Amino acid sequence: MTSLVPPTTPPYGARDANSDYSPIPTARMDGGITTVPLSGSAGVEKTVVGGGGGASAKTESGRGSVSGEEEAAIDLPLASSARFQSWYEEGAEVFAKDVPGVNVEDSDTIDNGEGEACVGLEFDADTDVVRVVSHVPTPRGATPLPRELVQTEDCRSRTVLCKILLRDVVGCELEVVSNNSPDKRPDRRPRKASHQQEGSTTAGAFLRIYRYAKKEKDSVGSPRRAAHVVLEVDCGGAGDLRAVRCAVRCIRRLAGLGRDPPCAGEGVWRYHRRALVVVNPHGGTAKAMKVWSTVVSPMFAEAGIETDLLVTKYAGHARDRMTWLGKKSKGGTPEKAGNAKENGERGVSGMVIEASDSGADVLSGVYDTIVVIGGDGMLHEILQGIQIRSHAEGALQGKNYDSTLITRFPPIGIIPAGTGNGLAKSISHENGEHYSALTSTFLICKGQVRTMDLATYQTSNATYTGFLTYSWGLVADVDLESERLRFLGSLRTDIYAVFKIISLPVYPARFSYIPVPSKNREAALRDLVLPDPEEPLPQGWTTIEGGLVLVWASQVTHAAHDILLSPNSTSDDGIFQILVIRGSCSRLKLAKIFLSLESGNFIKSCDNKHVSIYKCVAFRLEPLKPASYNDVDGEKVEGGVIQAKVDPKRLKYFSLSQ
16 A cells, blocks of 8 residues: 655745744654544543643543642643644735645545545644644545554644744634624635535634744744734534634643633634723824834734723823723813813813723723833833822822832833833843834733832932933933934934033032842842931942943843843842943043943943943932933933932733743
8 A cells, every 4th residue: 555645845835944834744642742533532631731831731531630720621632623624824825725635646545535634733732832734534444554653543644734833822713704694704714614514503613823923933033923824614514613612722821821711602702801002192203103003903903902092192191091090070171182072081180081091990900901102201101100199099098108009000011112112122132032013012912921120219309210221411411402303213312422422521429329238139128218318328338429421220131222231130130230431431432332332342341440330229329510410211300319229020011031
């Protein structure tokens, strides 16, 4: 008998050299791969997958129960038994309609009615991979291949058509089209299912797997692109989609996308989250609304994230939204937002409630996340709103400040659409991802959360919350005084920096700091209480006094998308890394430092004579005469004496890095 050999070239049109296609003629027996007969899953093992998607525990089907995970049980063999009659990879030139059988020389051993290939899924829970495979069943009367070569008894040949890395998946849905709803058509499906029987209520069903794969697989910093997979379900006439629904659960769990969706008979079947999206339409080069409509909104729809949209109308609008308690009324003054009828009702604080915004309190549990589309200044504004609310709620509790309120806020995601975009770049950098709006949206869709440090800044009359950088001297002058050139985008700071380096101002000041404790850093930070800004410093502080060119403190790697200010920082290390340049630094040396900021190589210029980097947990800056500005996260704050300390692990944000 002639053996069946899988094709050595992709069966559905030409593919490029970076394709995931890799034909594998036999099924592996190890590595956690589950390949089962397409006709059912009786007598095979059952895999229980936790919500995180990493580890799995295996038990024999039907024997006992799994303690603490019974409701989370996922039957991988059942999911693998789902049958499909076609598959499609978005971006390919050819729609893979009916899957052809494998060419065989000895055709008299094949019954044409039973030798047709069918498409299935193969799960590998150990490596977090799902494969789209083509199975050719063993014809009736033919001798099955040995079990050591093929794991499944009714499968004669297996070809991998597409490999899906679950870490690239942001969403998965089963879409069912009913005969009673002929106008409801999937986006990319030109025909009805071909195997339906008369009287069936199911016209077609489609499993959609939304993924954003790296263009260069496993390459750090490689851009991601949409590479979605659509499979047309072989309903078999009965419309039984149990195995496909199980496949949706498996993919979601193994991809780490959270809890399962509720079951539905038809329509779209997937898990939903809800986000408050804050858009600053005038930040940077005013492209935030375009980013929302072309990138963020479509990806959120694929991930099943519902949204309330707040387009800011005035300075402080996002700050007011964070302090909002969700009570609508018709009071307030409408001058800041134009026509009250067009902009919705106003609350007692005078804030606009948009028609696309439910007006729910951000702490009410309605929102799973707050998403900012804009620059670092918009997130700074939101944090100041949280700061104001912390003081207000602390007063109700008889305290000056409710320090725990920030930890009760939902995770915050930031999508770059401003000028600097330092935090978005820092998050992409720590994840080894390409910096872009698509990457930031991808991390939010994945839904994995970690915490980052914040900082509390105190001046004589105000308190601020920071997350990015503090600058004083030349950098603050460049950042704030170049606002008049905002129409030039990020180029404005380069032009103004050249002007300042030529003039090279020197600012007399006193800089003091607390070095990093050698042990128990987090406990030391919790117990650290700073004196009032006008009071003398206690023992334990180190002081530097004299003429300074700049003081530049950072809590993350990037001060802007093109400034690698602190290459060794992490978002939760509990440390300020502060660059101090003294007045004795030459113009040439200063120019070299600024030219090497993008690569971070300026660190090589640190000689502790003219240029120094200090690591500390708190600092104070006292200008000896009025000169520069206090710049927190790119925003001007009260001038004069300022001091700050690290608040460890306060803000939740989205990151795959652990």
